[in-house]
Amino acid sequence: MYQQKSFINCLTYFRISLILIGSIAIAIFLFASPAQSQTAAAADALMDEQVTLENLGATRADVLPDSPWYIFKRFGRGMQEAFTFDPVKDADLKHKHANQQLAEVKQMIEEKGIEGIAPDVFGKMLQLFDDKLESVAKTAEKLKQAKNSSPEAVENLLNDVADKQIKRQKLFENLSKEFSDIKRESDDAVDDAPKVNTVLVENIINTVQQSNENSLQRATEVLVGVLDEPEDVSQYIMEALEKQAGSEFKDFKNLAILEFMKKKAPENAQNAIEIARKETVEKFEARLKEIEPAGRAEKFTNYIENTNSQEAKLYQLLDDIKKNSNIPADILSKIEEAKEIVVNRFEKKLSYIDD
Numbered sequence: 001m002y003q004q005k006s007f008i009n010c011l012t013y014f015r016i017s018l019i020l021i022g023s024i025a026i027a028i029f030l031f032a033s034p035a036q037s038q039t040a041a042a043a044d045a046l047m048d049e050q051v052t053l054e055n056l057g058a059t060r061a062d063v064l065p066d067s068p069w070y071i072f073k074r075f076g077r078g079m080q081e082a083f084t085f086d087p088v089k090d091a092d093l094k095h096k097h098a099n100q101q102l103a104e105v106k107q108m109i110e111e112k113g114i115e116g117i118a119p120d121v122f123g124k125m126l127q128l129f130d131d132k133l134e135s136v137a138k139t140a141e142k143l144k145q146a147k148n149s150s151p152e153a154v155e156n157l158l159n160d161v162a163d164k165q166i167k168r169q170k171l172f173e174n175l176s177k178e179f180s181d182i183k184r185e186s187d188d189a190v191d192d193a194p195k196v197n198t199v200l201v202e203n204i205i206n207t208v209q210q211s212n213e214n215s216l217q218r219a220t221e222v223l224v225g226v227l228d229e230p231e232d233v234s235q236y237i238m239e240a241l242e243k244q245a246g247s248e249f250k251d252f253k254n255l256a257i258l259e260f261m262k263k264k265a266p267e268n269a270q271n272a273i274e275i276a277r278k279e280t281v282e283k284f285e286a287r288l289k290e291i292e293p294a295g296r297a298e299k300f301t302n303y304i305e306n307t308n309s310q311e312a313k314l315y316q317l318l319d320d321i322k323k324n325s326n327i328p329a330d331i332l333s334k335i336e337e338a339k340e341i342v343v344n345r346f347e348k349k350l351s352y353i354d355d
Contacts, residue, residue: 044247044299045306051106051171056164057096058103064111065104065125066118074128087142088153091222094139095157098132099164101125106171114182119200126211133218136161140225147226158223162240165219169257170308172212177308179205180349213264220261220269233272237261238279248291249303251284252317256309259317285326297330304338311346315339 053060063069077097084090105125108117147154179201186196223233241254258277265273288296304314321327322335 042302042306044249044303045308048244048246048250048253049170049174049308051167051174053103053107055167056099056103056106056171057160058100061100061104061107064108065101066108066112066121087139088146088150088157091136091139091143092153092157092160094132094136095161095164098129098136099168101129101132102168102171105129106175109175109178114179114201114204115196119203122204123207126207130211130214130218133215137218137221137225140222143222144226154226158226158236159239161219161222162236163243165215166240166244166257168215169212169260172208172215173308173310175208176205176212179208216261216264217266220265224266224268224272230271230275233269234275234279237272237276241276241280242283247303248287249300251280251287252303253307253309254280255284255317256307256313259313260310263313281324285324288328288331293328293330296328297334300331301334301338301341305341305345311342311349314342315346318342 063073081090081093081097084093105122108121108125143154143157182196183198183201183205186198186201220233223236227233227236237258241257244250244254246253255277258273258280261273262270262277291299304318307314318335318339322332
């Protein structure tokens with residue numbers, strides 16, 4: 001009898017333990033899942049937007065633009081270009097130098113922070129970058145003539161121009177967000193905390209945005225100047241977009257990139273961008289359907305919350321997607337929620353401007 005009672009007590013204890021363990025596991029799942037989903041969405045957005053020095057085809061510099069020795073680096077690059085007579089090699093070298101200059105700006109910010117950079121140095125470096133890209137664009141006619149004699153070399157250069165333009169656009173958007181965050185954190189700081197010069201930060205943001213537009217203009221001038229048909233330009237853009245590393249939502253990021261191109265690119269590039277946009281929409285639809293439906297819509301809204309893309313572009317893009325009947329119903333049902341997230345982000349930015 002005692003053994004039977006002891007067995008029953010053990011069995012009861014075991015059942016209670018199982019119930020407690022199960023309850024704890026369920027609680028952990030319910031509370032951890034939203035946090036895990038947010039973390040995964042942030043990682044996806046970072047994957048689609050991250051740009052390294054290597055992505056720009058650049059190497060880490062020992063001498064940065066604020067060094068008194070930098071003038072000798074510029075002189076050396078100028079001598080290289082002066083003694084490069086082949087038009088394709090000349091354009092390729094100038095393009096590499098432009099990307100290296102932009103990479104040095106990125107490295108300087110990472111190593112010294114905004115407070116450690118003289119405003120005139122930052123502005124001058126982006127101006128040098130803009131000027132170098134302009135010199136690349138001026139070679140378009142010679143590159144077009146070289147298509148017959150050096151078709152492979154010209155093709156490789158155009159592929160690189162399209163690819164690096166996309167990466168530069170991502171980098172400029174990242175820089176704009178970083179500087180906006182710095183300004184916001186400074187505005188939120190308590191009175192006795194150190195603050196940054198917000199006027200300086202706003203000027204830097206404007207400079208970054210202008211360089212972003214200039215970069216797009218020069219890249220499209222090269223592509224449109226060398227290629228005869230919009231379909232050909234579109235093909236280079238599409239191949240570059242497809243080769244970008246990214247998450248399962250990378251086509252959405254690509255659509256945001258194309259939305260910026262559509263608004264800022266020259267008129268003679270609009271047809272090519274529209275062709276690329278339509279093809280990317282189809283890829284976005286197809287890739288969405290490959291994602292596991294369970295939790296797909298929540299992952300999408302979390303991704304929108306974490307992406308760096310400008311709010312105006314995001315809102316317009318979400319509005320366009322809502323009109324598309326080929327998008328899965330669970331995603332469509334979350335579009336208004338995603339738009340609300342974008343509106344709240346924009347209103348928050350406006351509040352700091354007003355302050």
